[in-house]
Amino acid sequence: MITVNHYLLLSAILFAIGTFGVLTRKNAIVIFMCIEVMLNSVNLTFIALSRHVGNMDGQIFVFFVMTVAAAEAAVGLALMIAFFRNKDSIDTDDFNMLKW
Amino acid sequence: MEIILFYLTATVAIISAVFVTQCRNPINSALNLITTFLCLAVFYVMLESPFMAAIQIMVYAGAIMVLIVFVIMLLNLGLAVKERYTHGIAGAGVLSALILFIANYFIRAGEATGTGGSVTSEVISSYGHTELIGRAMFVDFLLPFEIASILLLVAIVGAVILSKREV
Numbered sequence: 001m002i003t004v005n006h007y008l009l010l011s012a013i014l015f016a017i018g019t020f021g022v023l024t025r026k027n028a029i030v031i032f033m034c035i036e037v038m039l040n041s042v043n044l045t046f047i048a049l050s051r052h053v054g055n056m057d058g059q060i061f062v063f064f065v066m067t068v069a070a071a072e073a074a075v076g077l078a079l080m081i082a083f084f085r086n087k088d089s090i091d092t093d094d095f096n097m098l099k100w
Numbered sequence: 101m102e103i104i105l106f107y108l109t110a111t112v113a114i115i116s117a118v119f120v121t122q123c124r125n126p127i128n129s130a131l132n133l134i135t136t137f138l139c140l141a142v143f144y145v146m147l148e149s150p151f152m153a154a155i156q157i158m159v160y161a162g163a164i165m166v167l168i169v170f171v172i173m174l175l176n177l178g179l180a181v182k183e184r185y186t187h188g189i190a191g192a193g194v195l196s197a198l199i200l201f202i203a204n205y206f207i208r209a210g211e212a213t214g215t216g217g218s219v220t221s222e223v224i225s226s227y228g229h230t231e232l233i234g235r236a237m238f239v240d241f242l243l244p245f246e247i248a249s250i251l252l253l254v255a256i257v258g259a260v261i262l263s264k265r266e267v
Contacts, residue, residue, distance in 0.1 A: 002106050005207055007143065010110050012203035014117050014136075016196040021121030023192030029126050029172055033133050036164070037117050040140050043156075051147045054217025056236040059152055060244075063237065066159050067248040071255030073164045077171045078262035084175050085265075 007048035014041035028080055028090040032073075039069050106146065113139035124179045126172045130165060137161040148221060151230045 014037055021034030043062045050058025080090050087094050116135040123129045137160045144153035219232060237245055 002103055002146070004212060006106060006110075007147070008207045009204065010113070010143075012200055012207065013114055015203070016200040017114070017117045017121060019199055020192050020196040023195065024189050025121065027126055027177065029168065029175075029177070030121075030129050033120055033126075033129055033168065036133060036160075037120055037136060040137065040160070044140055044143060047144055047147050047149055047152055049212060051149065051219075052212055053215050054219045056219055056232055057240075059149060059233060060236050060241050062152060063155075064244060064248055066155065067251060070159065070164060071251055073167050074255045074259040075262065077167055078259040080171060081175070082262050090175065090177070 004048050004052040007044060011041040011044040011048070014038075014044070026092050028083075028092055028095075029077075031092065032076055032080075035072075036069065039065055102146065105142075109139045109142045113143075126177050127169070130169050130172060133168075134161050134165050137165070148224050149229055151233050 018034045018038035018041065021037065022031050025031050025034065043065055046058040046062050050056065083095070084090050113136050116132040116139070119132040120129045120136065123132060137156060141153040141156040144150070144156060224232065
C-alpha cells in the first residue's frame with residue numbers, strides 16, 4: 001500500500017538532487033533545469049498532500065507554480081540569450097558585471 | 101502491483117534527475133529532464149489526478165522543454181568543462197544531504213492533519229477530475245487566476261524586450 005509518506009520522501013529526494021545541481025553546475029541553462037526539477041518535486045508534494053487531505057486547493061497551487069515556471073522560462077531564457085550575445089558564454093563564472 | 105509500479109517509476113525519476121545534474125552535454129540534461137517529467141505524470145495518474153498529468157505533459161514536457169531545447173540549440177553550447185572546485189561540490193553535497201535528512205525527519209515525525217476532506221475517490225470518479233479542478237479554479241480561485249494571466253502578459257513583454265537587439 002502506497003502511503004503519502006512515500007510520495008513526500010520521493011519529492012524530498014528529488015528536491016535534494018535539484019539543490020545539488022543548482023549549487024554545483026556552472027552552465028546557466030543546466031542550473032535552470034535543476035530549478036525545474038525542484039519545482040516539480042514541490043508540485044508532487046502538493047498533489048500528494050491534496051489527495052491525502054481530500055481538498056482541491058493543492059492542485060490549484062500546482063497550476064500557479066506551472067504558470068510561474070512558464071513565465072520564468074520565457075524571461076530567463078531571454079536573459080540568457082541577451083547575455084550570450086554580449087559575452088559569448090553562459091557560464092555563471094562570467095556573470096560578474098555587477099561586481100564592484 | 102501498484103507498489104511495484106511506484107518503486108519502478110520512482111527509480112527512473114531519481115536516476116534521470118541525477119543525470120540532469122551530471123550530464124556534461126546540456127541536451128542530454130534536457131532529455132533526462134523530460135524523462136523525470138513523464139515519471140511525475142505517472143505519479144499524478146496514480147494519485148487520481150489525470151488532468152494534472154495531462155497538464156504536466158503538455159505544459160512542462162511540451163512547452164517549457166521545447167523552449168529550453170530551442171535555446172540550447174540556438175546557442176550551440178559545447179560540452180561543460182570538468183568541474184575543478186571540489187570543495188564547492190563537497191559543500192553542495194553536504195547541504196543537499198542535510199536538506200534530505202531534515203525533510204526525512206519531519207516526514208517521519210508525524211502524520212498529516214486535517215484529513216477527511218470532501219474530495220474522495222468516489223467524488224472524483226463520479227464528477228470527474230477536470231470538473232472539480234475547473235470548479236475550484238473559477239469559483240474559489242478566480243482572482244489568483246486573473247493575476248496569473250497578468251503575470252504571463254508581463255513575462256511575454258519582458259521576454260520580447262530582453263531579446264531585442266536595441267530597445
